[in-house]
Amino acid sequence: MAFEDQLREFINSSVGDAFIREETFRDDLSFFIRPDALVDLCQAFLDDADLDVRYLKDICSVDWYGHDDEMAEGRFEVIYNFYSLKHKYRFFVKVRLPEDNPEIDSLTPLFQSANWLEREVWDLMGISFTGHPELTKILTPDELEGHPLRRDYPLTWEQPVFSWNKDDPPEVIK
């Protein structure tokens, strides 16, 4: 059995109803699942020696703000990039989160590497990870408000550093 089929069967049986759909684009296989099933799926990956999916390559996020067709499914997409060392195969697990209070369970208890990756997603995209030991800013300065990678965050906007002792400081660049 090809590895794709084995993987498909495995994910289908582990997440059950939480499975939404799968997509193949340019040979990259992605599975969309509901967010609540993620941690159990990852635990199942770690427990299964035959699949050998122990390597979480990356976590990243996409903001669909401004794409009305995509917004219906949820504004934020979180992408988990898994790799099987045994089968030399990469695939993606994707979840969609709503615009209000985007929140998902943290993978840090399972994968150490998720610690910084989730902090980065939180810092730049504002998605919070429940159960993360230290969900703080990592790349942007502590004073910076907002999450710069969101599509509604203006590209060249700079937060005023000095208020010039005025209640209403001038906007530097907008």
Next chain:
Amino acid sequence: MAIEEKDLHINMGPQHPSTHGVLRVELNVDGETVVRAKPVIGYLHTGIEKTMESKLYYKAIPCTDRMDYLAPMSNNLGYCLAVEKLMDIEVPDKVKWARVCLAELTRLNSHLVWLGTHALDLGAMSMLLYAFREREMILDIYEACAGQRMMSTYIRIGGLAKELPSDFDKRVRQIIKEIPDRIDDYETLLTNNQIFINRTKNVAVISAEDAINWSLSGPMLRGSGIKHDLRKDNPYSGYENFDFEVPIGRNGDAYDRYLIRLEEMRQSLRIIEQCLDGMPEGPFRAHVPGVVLPPKEDVLHKMESMIFHFKIITEGFPAPKGAVYAGIESPKGELGFYIQGDGSNKPARVRVRPPSFINLAALPALTEGHLFSDVVCAIGSIDIVLGEVDR
């Protein structure tokens, strides 16, 4: 280990010579032992991912140079491969061969700087001078190719920026001739040097199991004995045509990573030689009207080519809706580009999987519970470039 009141809090960096840029490490030490090490990053954050979202696909290439500035060609290659995958472009063989050659030169370049600075951190001043002398030869080739020594932007979507220089073959063969002896010289200086061995052996150890759990890649992963190299496992840009070995370590310590990087330099030279010997003839760009720039000769004489040229420069090209990921084995580890196209001429999202960032995250695992003086060795053996960590 728990932090207690008697622990001394030391702030290392961001202006510290052995943090390779602007890395700050908050250290709690109990006597000579590190209780807690917490890397603090972000001093160099320039929002490259955000910037790339606002640019046409081909205009984002210069941003990639500025991430890992010691390996510009690898970054160009990773980004261009991702866009080519998104646009479904197949490039000519000559382009693949030339890209492999340049990517391997970049690996040499990056490893030379690593070797020089790592040895300098451990007190071997002369290595830095030797390594930078050899690196100069590689930078000269970059300059001949792209006109720039560091920020080359030479690899473009669908091909190269221009034809390889006429003396490319001669210059690269000079490197193949000279550098193997120089690598042997480095080995006589370091490999059996008792001071170097004492500073690196059994220092910054990470087991294979932990290395995977921390998602390490590149020499950091291979040092722990896991044979995972994207050039072999998921070949890209024609790497399946080349004959080379993937060195792996046994102990997962700084000394093994040093040996691996030296061996990788030798293997890179092997690949470069095969590239030069088998370099196919052909155009230096793919023929994809509307996406890849047409040859300059045609732009000057053919109406249609001129229109394409004008349109690509001014409004770019629309990419299909879909997400692609292209990962390459950069000198630091797996460098990946995740690009989400949305049907317009700008990407909806460009995500860089930064190898340095993910490898640096494991610094606490390498240093906690070990000697304070080994922190410098651990940072050095990870091989970070802060431009890429912070992006």
